[in-house]
Amino acid sequence: MAFRCRMCGTCCMYLGDYIALERRAGPYEFECESVSTGTPFLARVDEDKREIFNDASWLDEHPAACRFLRPSGEHLLCTIHETSPSQCKFYRCVAMRIYDPRGVLAGKVTGTLALHSDDKDLRRIWGAALREIPEWSADIEERLQKVLEAQGYRVE
Numbered sequence: 001m002a003f004r005c006r007m008c009g010t011c012c013m014y015l016g017d018y019i020a021l022e023r024r025a026g027p028y029e030f031e032c033e034s035v036s037t038g039t040p041f042l043a044r045v046d047e048d049k050r051e052i053f054n055d056a057s058w059l060d061e062h063p064a065a066c067r068f069l070r071p072s073g074e075h076l077l078c079t080i081h082e083t084s085p086s087q088c089k090f091y092r093c094v095a096m097r098i099y100d101p102r103g104v105l106a107g108k109v110t111g112t113l114a115l116h117s118d119d120k121d122l123r124r125i126w127g128a129a130l131r132e133i134p135e136w137s138a139d140i141e142e143r144l145q146k147v148l149e150a151q152g153y154r155v156e
């Protein structure tokens with residue numbers, strides 16, 4: 001199942017210290033470092049996000065946020081999506097969102113396959129499925145999805 005980022009920006013709200021801007025290299029280019037891995041990278045503001053990037057006033061109210069994050073309507077957008085470091089590109093805050101048969105969100109699963117849910121039935125089904133499916137299975141997420149769908153849950 002493909003992870004769909006909702007562009008809420010939550011994961012970037014406190015990464016200001018982790019994506020360090022070292023030097024401005026051009027009007028929309030910055031030499032940066034991904035501090036957690038010590039990896040330098042050249043950030044280039046995406047052409048279609050330059051207008052929102054130009055207004056940095058939002059950062060005054062959110063000093064801990066990544067310097068490249070900007071509000072856009074209901075969303076918070078990464079303005080360097082094309083050149084952002086790989087750990088940003090591959091980050092998944094949620095591997096699965098699970099809805100009960102009424103369509104109500106019943107639980108979320110993080111990228112480490114930890115279920116967060118108050119639904120006792122769902123927790124029981126999830127625990128049993130994890131005991132059945134070897135954790136090294138390459139298709140573990142697809143297999144878990146099938147188990148949940150067989151019990152009437154919907155997985156996104």
Ligand code: SF4
Pocket residue numbers: 004005006007008009010011012091092093094
């Ligand atoms: S990865 Fe998750 S927390 Fe980060 S912006 Fe997307 S939906 Fe929000």
Ligand code: SF4
Pocket residue numbers: 011012015019066067068069077078079080081084085088089
């Ligand atoms: S570079 Fe983009 S994805 Fe990475 S922390 Fe900053 S705003 Fe978020």
